[in-house]
Amino acid sequence: MRFNTVFPVLLIFLGLLHPFHPVYPQNKSEDNSKELQEALRYLQDKALEVQIHARLIGKDDENIWNTQSRKITVSGKSVSITLEGEDLTVKAHLIPFLNEGGSIFLVAKGEVWVQQSASQEKKYYSTVKSLPIKPGESVIFFPTGVLMDTEENNIYTIELEIQVEPLE
Amino acid sequence: MCYDEQIISAYVDGELEGPLSTEVKKHIESCRRCRSLAAEFSAISEVFTAVRSADSIDSDQRKARVWQGIRRQTNRETVQNFWHRRVQIPLPLAAGVVIAVAALVFTLIVNPFSSNHRGTPTALEQDKAMDTTIPAVPSDFTSPGNTIPELEQLVRFLSDQGAAIEVKIELPSSSKIQVSGEPQLLRAADLRRDEIE
Amino acid sequence: MKIFSNDPKAFQSVYDKTFHTIVRVAYHITLDAEVAEDICQEAFIRFYHRTIPFPSEDQARYWLIRVAKNLSFNYYKRKKREKSALERYSYEPKAHERNGEELLLRSETEKIVHRAVERLPHSLRSVIVLKEYGNLSYREIGKVLHITENNVKVRVHRARNMLGTLLKEEEAHVL
Numbered sequence: 001m002r003f004n005t006v007f008p009v010l011l012i013f014l015g016l017l018h019p020f021h022p023v024y025p026q027n028k029s030e031d032n033s034k035e036l037q038e039a040l041r042y043l044q045d046k047a048l049e050v051q052i053h054a055r056l057i058g059k060d061d062e063n064i065w066n067t068q069s070r071k072i073t074v075s076g077k078s079v080s081i082t083l084e085g086e087d088l089t090v091k092a093h094l095i096p097f098l099n100e101g102g103s104i105f106l107v108a109k110g111e112v113w114v115q116q117s118a119s120q121e122k123k124y125y126s127t128v129k130s131l132p133i134k135p136g137e138s139v140i141f142f143p144t145g146v147l148m149d150t151e152e153n154n155i156y157t158i159e160l161e162i163q164v165e166p167l168e
Numbered sequence: 169m170c171y172d173e174q175i176i177s178a179y180v181d182g183e184l185e186g187p188l189s190t191e192v193k194k195h196i197e198s199c200r201r202c203r204s205l206a207a208e209f210s211a212i213s214e215v216f217t218a219v220r221s222a223d224s225i226d227s228d229q230r231k232a233r234v235w236q237g238i239r240r241q242t243n244r245e246t247v248q249n250f251w252h253r254r255v256q257i258p259l260p261l262a263a264g265v266v267i268a269v270a271a272l273v274f275t276l277i278v279n280p281f282s283s284n285h286r287g288t289p290t291a292l293e294q295d296k297a298m299d300t301t302i303p304a305v306p307s308d309f310t311s312p313g314n315t316i317p318e319l320e321q322l323v324r325f326l327s328d329q330g331a332a333i334e335v336k337i338e339l340p341s342s343s344k345i346q347v348s349g350e351p352q353l354l355r356a357a358d359l360r361r362d363e364i365e
Numbered sequence: 366m367k368i369f370s371n372d373p374k375a376f377q378s379v380y381d382k383t384f385h386t387i388v389r390v391a392y393h394i395t396l397d398a399e400v401a402e403d404i405c406q407e408a409f410i411r412f413y414h415r416t417i418p419f420p421s422e423d424q425a426r427y428w429l430i431r432v433a434k435n436l437s438f439n440y441y442k443r444k445k446r447e448k449s450a451l452e453r454y455s456y457e458p459k460a461h462e463r464n465g466e467e468l469l470l471r472s473e474t475e476k477i478v479h480r481a482v483e484r485l486p487h488s489l490r491s492v493i494v495l496k497e498y499g500n501l502s503y504r505e506i507g508k509v510l511h512i513t514e515n516n517v518k519v520r521v522h523r524a525r526n527m528l529g530t531l532l533k534e535e536e537a538h539v540l
Contacts, residue, residue, distance in 0.1 A: 053416055054337055056345075062435050063411045069335045077333065085339040088347070110351035129353035138356035138417070144347045155346045158339075161356065161416065177522040181496075183503045209525050215532070216497035219475045225392040226385045230402060234388070235380065237406045242413055356417060 046074045047167035048096050048104070052081060056156045064156055072167060083143075083158060089113040092143045096164045104133050104164050110143035135165045170202050171195060180209040368419040370412050375422075380409060383426045386499045387433035393498040394437035395444075396479060404440065408433040427508040430499065434491065434509070481531035489524040492517060 050071050056064040071079045075098035083090040091111040096104050112125045133139055141160040171179075171192055178184050179192045196202045339345070368375045387408060392401035408429050419425040482490055495506045503517040510517075 052335065056340070058435065062432050063415060065340050066414055067337055069337075071333050071335065073333050079333045079335065081335045081337065083337050083339050085345055088339075088345050090345075106353075108351070108353045112347060114345075114347050125347070127351045129351060131353050131355070133355070140352075140354050140356050142352040142354075144345055145350060146352055155344050157346050173526075174518055174522040177525055178503070178518050181503070181521065183518065208529060212525050212528050212532070213497065215474065215478055219393070219478050220389070220498060220500075222475065223389075223392065225388055225398055225401060230388065230398075231384050234384065234402050234405045234409070237402075238380075238409050238413070241406070241410055 045166075046098065048073055048075060048098060049165050049167050050079045050094060050096060051163040051165075052079070052094070053161040054081065054083065055159045055161070057159050058156050081160065087115040088144075090143045090158060092141060092160055094141070094162060098166065102135065102166070104135060106131050106133050106139065106162070106164060108141045108162075110141070112144055133164065136163055138163055170199060173205060176202055176205050177209050180206055180213065366421065368422055368425045370415050370419070370425070375425075376409075376413065379412070379422060379425050379429065382422070383429050386426075386501070387430055390430065390494060390499045391433050391437045393479070394434070394494060395440050400440060401437075404433055404436045407436060423508070427505070430495070430501075430509045434495065438487075438491075477532065477535040481528055481535050484531050485524055485527055489520050489527065492520040493524045493528070496521060 050073055051068070052071070053066060053068045055066040058064045069081075073079050073096070075096065078093045078095045081092045081094070083092075089112070093109040093111075095107040095109075097107070098104055107128065107130045109128045110126065113122050114125075115122045129141070131139060139162050141162060142157060143160065144158050146157065175184070175188075175192060176196070179189060179196075182189075184192060196206050368379065370376060370379075384405065388401055388405050391404040392398060395401055395404070411432055412425070412429055415428075419428065482493060485493060491510060492506055495501045495509060496503075501509070503514045503521070506512075506517045507514045512520075
């Protein structure tokens, strides 16, 4: 079993079990632990680890800025990344689906709210893309499109490098 | 016949292939115009050579200093990542710890949904039991002897319940982001950033 | 052989082979030794953070040089905007002293050359800086700038033609 940090995951499991699991008399403790193990195994089978590396890329593929994050989710549950800029908000929703054979189908939805100038209204764009991927394979999501050639120097594009793996 | 000025310029830089370089050299020796051109290009290059040799920017001390700076910065990041490091725990041990902690909590807090709780909970115990961040669930989850199919329902419920897992990132201020059309989702292997020889 | 930038041996090797080029390029664009050091450090830290491996050590080097060049030009443009047009011709490059090192003295020639290069169009300036300060071959310049060797040859030639005129103008101005 591999975790990003131990304590929060223990809390999650504790929180999951606490309100549902009744207090049994002493002689049912063996059944309890058996069920708990099965529950853990079941959750473990469905759980996915999503690693996100967010970057700002400039001209000549220059890496201007980057940050990374790891989240644990379950098959079909979205991990949403919100990137807030001065005149721009970008939301990238990543929904991984774990298939029977162990392969993963990744759906990525990009939402952009952008205000080109103070006098203009805020514009909204939204697209959904999907791709079958292997566990651990790197995919790159460009929520604002790929950087086009430009004469200006301080123009950047957002790049999200994503890897999805079953939580072993 | 004279060579193109670009060829003369490339010759001055030593960028021509062997046979062509020899031919151009022979031509320059006999042609005043091309000789003058080569001399002009050489002179410009020599100005830069003089400037380059006069500076002491590329010193061992500077190289060592920059190296130390890089190490300091990357070591600082390693320490910050310490609390987010990956931890490997065997499954039976992890399960055992969860069971032990859960058992300790269950003996102290009475579950308000259970019909098997010991005695009437005090007001304080009831408040503690209600103080949970997990949303309330339908009553059919709480009967004793839950089987796997009901747990499947639980997992599905948790999957659908509530907002997505969120990550919020603030972009550096005054970044000009180019919105250049449709978003793209590509495999990293297909995205050839650097030309491969 | 793929290069993973967070592999200590690979990092050290690339650092040893590339430092002298990028510190030169950074210094001769910014004319500030301290800034050149900072740019070198920044370029290598970005290199360290890059998760996608490089196909070869050469590709890693080209990437670093590109980053350092862009950082240097960005810095210089920012500084230029802060100065008035009048100040430009009397701009004294910052002589730098640190921890008892010798003061870096700037010759008149260096100032003239710098101003002439600054007046070249950006596409020609990049090529000349990499060639004359970075001491790169046409092939290497092509790899850094993602252009063909022939294109590099054409740009070097054009830059030289322009520099011939610009250097004479700068000298005349100083005299």
